[in-house]
Amino acid sequence: MGLIENLKNAVIDGDVDSAARIANEIIDRKMDLKNAILNGLSAGMRVVGKKYEEHEYFIPEVIVSADALNTAFNIIKPHFKDKDTDYKAKVIIGVVKGDIHEIGKNIVAQFLNASGYKVIDLGRNVPPEKFVEAIEKYNADIVAMSTLMTPTLEQMKITIEHLKENGLRNKIKVIIGGAPTDQEFMNEIGADYCCKDANETVSTLDSIIIKNEVN
Amino acid sequence: MSLIEDFLTQFGFSQELIEGVFAKPGATMPAIFLAGGYNVNEYYKMTGVPAYEIVRNARHLIKSQMNLQYKFKVDLLTCLVDLNIMSESFGAKLYYDHDVLPMPNKPAIESLDDIDQLEIPDPHKDGRMPVIIEAAKLYKEKYKAKSSLIYGGYIEGPITASSNILGVENFMRGLVTNPDLIHKLLDKVTTALIEFGNAQLEAGADAIGIAEPTASSTCISPDFFKEFAFPYLKKINRKLNTPGTLIHICGHTQPIIKQWIKIPNTFIISVDEVDLTKTLETIGNKFIIVAGNISPITLLRETPETIELITKDIINEVGNHGKFVLCPGCDLAPGTPEENIMAFLNAGRKYGKFPI
Numbered sequence: 001m002g003l004i005e006n007l008k009n010a011v012i013d014g015d016v017d018s019a020a021r022i023a024n025e026i027i028d029r030k031m032d033l034k035n036a037i038l039n040g041l042s043a044g045m046r047v048v049g050k051k052y053e054e055h056e057y058f059i060p061e062v063i064v065s066a067d068a069l070n071t072a073f074n075i076i077k078p079h080f081k082d083k084d085t086d087y088k089a090k091v092i093i094g095v096v097k098g099d100i101h102e103i104g105k106n107i108v109a110q111f112l113n114a115s116g117y118k119v120i121d122l123g124r125n126v127p128p129e130k131f132v133e134a135i136e137k138y139n140a141d142i143v144a145m146s147t148l149m150t151p152t153l154e155q156m157k158i159t160i161e162h163l164k165e166n167g168l169r170n171k172i173k174v175i176i177g178g179a180p181t182d183q184e185f186m187n188e189i190g191a192d193y194c195c196k197d198a199n200e201t202v203s204t205l206d207s208i209i210i211k212n213e214v215n
Numbered sequence: 216m217s218l219i220e221d222f223l224t225q226f227g228f229s230q231e232l233i234e235g236v237f238a239k240p241g242a243t244m245p246a247i248f249l250a251g252g253y254n255v256n257e258y259y260k261m262t263g264v265p266a267y268e269i270v271r272n273a274r275h276l277i278k279s280q281m282n283l284q285y286k287f288k289v290d291l292l293t294c295l296v297d298l299n300i301m302s303e304s305f306g307a308k309l310y311y312d313h314d315v316l317p318m319p320n321k322p323a324i325e326s327l328d329d330i331d332q333l334e335i336p337d338p339h340k341d342g343r344m345p346v347i348i349e350a351a352k353l354y355k356e357k358y359k360a361k362s363s364l365i366y367g368g369y370i371e372g373p374i375t376a377s378s379n380i381l382g383v384e385n386f387m388r389g390l391v392t393n394p395d396l397i398h399k400l401l402d403k404v405t406t407a408l409i410e411f412g413n414a415q416l417e418a419g420a421d422a423i424g425i426a427e428p429t430a431s432s433t434c435i436s437p438d439f440f441k442e443f444a445f446p447y448l449k450k451i452n453r454k455l456n457t458p459g460t461l462i463h464i465c466g467h468t469q470p471i472i473k474q475w476i477k478i479p480n481t482f483i484i485s486v487d488e489v490d491l492t493k494t495l496e497t498i499g500n501k502f503i504i505v506a507g508n509i510s511p512i513t514l515l516r517e518t519p520e521t522i523e524l525i526t527k528d529i530i531n532e533v534g535n536h537g538k539f540v541l542c543p544g545c546d547l548a549p550g551t552p553e554e555n556i557m558a559f560l561n562a563g564r565k566y567g568k569f570p571i
């Protein structure tokens with residue numbers, strides 16, 4: 001448990017060098033990689049998310065933790081022998097059209113990645129048609145949209161309308177997030193879930209999977 | 216008291232406004248606006264002049280700002296446009312659109328190692344700084360005599376400007392991994408901001424507003440605010456040729472109020488997500504005006520009735536304390552219904568008569 005615990009702590013401390021060193025050591029020792037991802041990386045990121053929630057960590061600390069997570073994850077991933085189909089669900093993620101604030105979205109994507117989801121990241125300033133195109137192309141289960149700004153909230157509504165027009169709305173769960181979003185707005189535009197941070201997004205998606213709402 | 220009145224008169228505060236600020240019986244609680252995105256969008260809808268042209272043309276820009284004053288008769292206006300003026304002047308690339316303010320596209324430098332490549336821009340030549348300066352000049356020449364308005368030019372705060380120069384994610388990372396180089400960047404940017412602010416004052420702005428959202432506790436810790444924002448804001452306020460500035464920090468700021476009000480020559484703090492009672496308590500006897508704090512999201516999405524109630528609550532909370540003006544917590548959102556803005560202003564006029 002020592003190395004896994006150290007990996008978790010490297011993520012919590014945002015220590016990129018240690019995370020890389022430990023990840024390589026885990027591979028050299030042929031340890032259980034799934035365990036390393038779940039109880040090392042993912043568990044570490046959950047602590048980071050909690051510290052962020054409690055205002056002990058702020059954006060800079062979360063970014064360096066995500067760096068440590070990514071570094072270790074990229075070292076471990078090629079050695080991970082599971083089939084491509086062995087993920088919980090496929091998630092399309094992006095910042096809506098008109099907004100370029102993507103730090104929050106990137107962190108959510110990294111959390112989801114480390115928690116066993118296949119994430120297709122469309123980046124920022126993503127028009128509704130791009131979301132539709134990607135959902136069809138990847139046969140995705142979930143679409144996650146975010147915005148930091150008030151004026152671009154409208155784009156979430158427009159994107160959902162696009163999903164309806166293309167007959168996709170009933171095939172996919174729609175998650176929204178970002179500072180100006182809330183439950184009320186979620187109901188107003190007909191999204192399924194509104195998540196306030198990366199931890200909540202992972203637990204929400206996990207609960208959907210458990211309820212077998214997707215696939 | 217008269218010293219402070221003199222101080223306010225220097226900025227062009229009318230007697231009525233001063234009495235409002237001091238909660239004198241018979242006076243009304245003043246209302247001010249931070250409005251850039253809203254103004255530009257309204258002006259575009261009204262005239263068809265695209266946003267990318269408005270923000271590059273002083274004549275359109277000042278008209279779009281004065282429009283708000285004519286429509287709503289506000290007392291003080293900060294000519295806020297977007298928060299990329301300094302980063303663009305340092306070489307960052309922006310997205311320009313037809314109906315909204317420009318947004319960051321590519322930072323001026325990709326890495327902290329490239330700091331030495333950054334040259335301090337010339338406010339009269341580089342980026343859109345000349346447009347903002349020209350707008351202040353046009354205000355002085357064409358509008359100042361005709362209006363009781365206090366016209367604030369503006370600069371971005373050092374953290375906000377620097378994070379757009381380096382890219383927000385790299386900047387945030389650098390705060391942890393490379394504080395020395397971040398200080399070097401902040402120092403350079405601070406010099407440029409001071410020159411830009413002084414050029415606006417010289418051209419005719421009555422005051423300067425500093426927009427520093429990226430230093431809020433929504434983004435960085437109070438410790439980082441103390442280490443990376445405070446010294447540079449202090450330097451800016453000392454070196455600007457004005458007796459005091461308005462500093463706007465939206466988002467969550469309760470943990471930094473104590474630091475914030477220690478920045479010398481700060482005379483208005485424009486707050487967003489804070490407890491007003493606590494904030495006024497923290498300020499105590501200091502002469503600092505609090506401007507706050509109805510949410511622009513509320514103004515965009517709620518009904519006029521709800522907005523009236525929320526504004527009334529703010530007024531009742533502050534009561535006869537004084538040193539307070541009503542203000543949205545941040546830039547008005549484009550498309551905010553006019554009846555909602557009116558509901559906010561009318562509530563101020565209706566319930567804000569002193570004594571409350």
Ligand SMILES: [Zn+2]
Nearest residue numbers: 428465545546
């Ligand atoms: Zn703001």
